[in-house]
Amino acid sequence: MTDNKKQTIVALDAEGVILPEIWIAVAEATxxxxxxxxxxxxxxxxxxxxxRLAILDKHGITIDKIQAVIxxxxxxxxxxxxxxxxxxxxQLVILSxxxxxxxxxxxxxxxxxxxxxxxxxxxxxxxxxxQLRIADPKRKAVKAFQSLNYTVIAAGDSYNDTTMLEAADxxxxxxxxxxxxxxxxxxxxxxxxxxxxxxxxxxx
Amino acid sequence: MTDNKKQTIVALDAEGVILPEIWIAVAEATxxxxxxxxxxxxxxxxxxxxxRLAILDKHGITIDKIQAVIxxxxxxxxxxxxxxxxxxxxQLVILSxxxxxxxxxxxxxxxxxxxxxxxxxxxxxxxxxxQLRIADPKRKAVKAFQSLNYTVIAAGDSYNDTTMLEAADxxxxxxxxxxxxxxxxxxxxxxxxxxxxxxxxxxx
Numbered sequence: 001m002t003d004n005k006k007q008t009i010v011a012l013d014a015e016g017v018i019l020p021e022i023w024i025a026v027a028e029a030t031x032x033x034x035x036x037x038x039x040x041x042x043x044x045x046x047x048x049x050x051x052r053l054a055i056l057d058k059h060g061i062t063i064d065k066i067q068a069v070i071x072x073x074x075x076x077x078x079x080x081x082x083x084x085x086x087x088x089x090x091q092l093v094i095l096s097x098x099x100x101x102x103x104x105x106x107x108x109x110x111x112x113x114x115x116x117x118x119x120x121x122x123x124x125x126x127x128x129x130x131q132l133r134i135a136d137p138k139r140k141a142v143k144a145f146q147s148l149n150y151t152v153i154a155a156g157d158s159y160n161d162t163t164m165l166e167a168a169d170x171x172x173x174x175x176x177x178x179x180x181x182x183x184x185x186x187x188x189x190x191x192x193x194x195x196x197x198x199x200x201x202x203x204x
Numbered sequence: 205m206t207d208n209k210k211q212t213i214v215a216l217d218a219e220g221v222i223l224p225e226i227w228i229a230v231a232e233a234t235x236x237x238x239x240x241x242x243x244x245x246x247x248x249x250x251x252x253x254x255x256r257l258a259i260l261d262k263h264g265i266t267i268d269k270i271q272a273v274i275x276x277x278x279x280x281x282x283x284x285x286x287x288x289x290x291x292x293x294x295q296l297v298i299l300s301x302x303x304x305x306x307x308x309x310x311x312x313x314x315x316x317x318x319x320x321x322x323x324x325x326x327x328x329x330x331x332x333x334x335q336l337r338i339a340d341p342k343r344k345a346v347k348a349f350q351s352l353n354y355t356v357i358a359a360g361d362s363y364n365d366t367t368m369l370e371a372a373d374x375x376x377x378x379x380x381x382x383x384x385x386x387x388x389x390x391x392x393x394x395x396x397x398x399x400x401x402x403x404x405x406x407x408x
Contacts, residue, residue, distance in 0.1 A: 007304065007322075007337050084316075087316035088308070091304075091318050091319065091320070092316075092318060093297075093318055100211065104292070111315040112288075112292070112296075112315065113318070114296060114317070115295065116352065119211050133211050133352070134352055134353040137352065140351070140352055141352055144348040144349075144351055144352055145348075147348055148337070148338055148345055149338040
């Protein structure tokens, strides 16, 4: 056999990269200001999530209602065309810390790319609880793909992406806030899908 | 957190399950009878593949020509609707022993589900060689998904699927030949997409 490149898979963050920030969009769409709190306001994720679910309960927002709200959202401008081209040249898995039930109405608009994320526990139509699939899921997925002899190219925008970006064979920041760019200045940073796509193509 | 089910991913074989047998279809479409030889005729896969590539060379069939032939093929009847529904309810990765460049024109017709397979080495437009990504790729992919805390449901039709089916949390045969059904009679066997989909839904 000739000495050729390994096969490639792209691991892509969802919110901020191809999808809007779902909780913030839901807060805006429902007019429930309390839902705009994030881990910047409440660093304990479990406390934050429990309070979010209590807020949903208080306002009678069941899973069908929140999915209807999310179905009115759209992927970020240009994300669909970016993913269509990306999926025509390499493999793609979305790695996200959102929940399958929240992602579903948005992922549908992108023609169902595979997404590894977490899940909500639904009782009837009530969102009873949430369940994280695994700790440090993005980095572990990258390592799993590498164990299958894939070269992994990863892109994300946030702190929760950086273990994935560091574990990947190539890691890119995309539309990251200034503090993340500064702290991870060794990672190339892109603002446009065309620049990110070009950088990915150079590494395939 | 409530004690709830784990998240699920479906691992699906391609040829014979959602796609036609690509080499046989190419042999028929090109009229090159020698290409109909399979591992049943030549059990040494490397000898078989080398002879296939030599036949392509002899007939001047470059990668663009073979992709044009494959683009005229279609997924199996009903496969697109089956995958569309499957992708709306769980995650899906196709696990195949074909090559990315052969799968591409067919996977496009299915809206780019993620596929883990092998690759061809292309020099100019000539298919110079092939490269298996890893040994026992299907079983290893199933184990990798399980290591990410997924429950894996797998379905396939051939001997090369059986290590994947045995490693999965749930394994199904789909349109398997009689000898495979007999040897693996502990695996449920389905002939229709609706029956397979029902069985998958019962395990999600």
